[in-house]
Amino acid sequence: xxxxxxxxxxxxxxxxxxxxxxxxxxxxxxxxxxxxxxxxxxxxxxxxxxxxxxxxxxxxxxxxxxxxxxxxxxxxxxxxxxxxxxxxxxxxxxxxxxxxxxxxxxxxxxxxxxxxxxxxxxxxxxxxxxxxxxxxxxxxx
Ligand SMILES: [Zn+2]
Numbered sequence: 001x002x003x004x005x006x007x008x009x010x011x012x013x014x015x016x017x018x019x020x021x022x023x024x025x026x027x028x029x030x031x032x033x034x035x036x037x038x039x040x041x042x043x044x045x046x047x048x049x050x051x052x053x054x055x056x057x058x059x060x061x062x063x064x065x066x067x068x069x070x071x072x073x074x075x076x077x078x079x080x081x082x083x084x085x086x087x088x089x090x091x092x093x094x095x096x097x098x099x100x101x102x103x104x105x106x107x108x109x110x111x112x113x114x115x116x117x118x119x120x121x122x123x124x125x126x127x128x129x130x131x132x133x134x135x136x137x138x139x140x141x
Contacts, residue, residue, distance in 0.1 A: 026071075
């Protein structure tokens with residue numbers, strides 16, 4: 001997960017906290033950072049998910065509430081994957097194994113959600129599974 005910065009150096013992914021419109025503090029957002037010139041770039045795979053989440057928060061937050069703090073990795077599987085992969089506890093595990101464990105975990109939860117007839121939860125879990133599927137496809141091509 002690296003790319004080349006316009007300055008020629010290597011950009012690496014880091015999880016950053018982003019403050020949005022002074023209202024939302026969003027933690028664990030994957031951002032490419034260049035150690036040489038300091039350029040930051042949002043990891044493009046999470047752009048759609050991030051925009052959707054911010055729109056939803058804006059709707060929830062119409063009546064000027066105090067600042068909310070949210071972890072992006074609770075809403076985005078890629079951010080979760082990156083935070084797991086950068087956790088020393090998981091350094092020895094290949095990303096593919098982390099992905100497979102997460103898929104199994106989500107499938108187990110989906111079974112629970114379905115047996116409880118919890119449609120909202122099932123939909124949320126399916127959405128997370130499709131985020132992983134999208135990523136796996138793009139990583140293979
Ligand atoms: Zn640079």
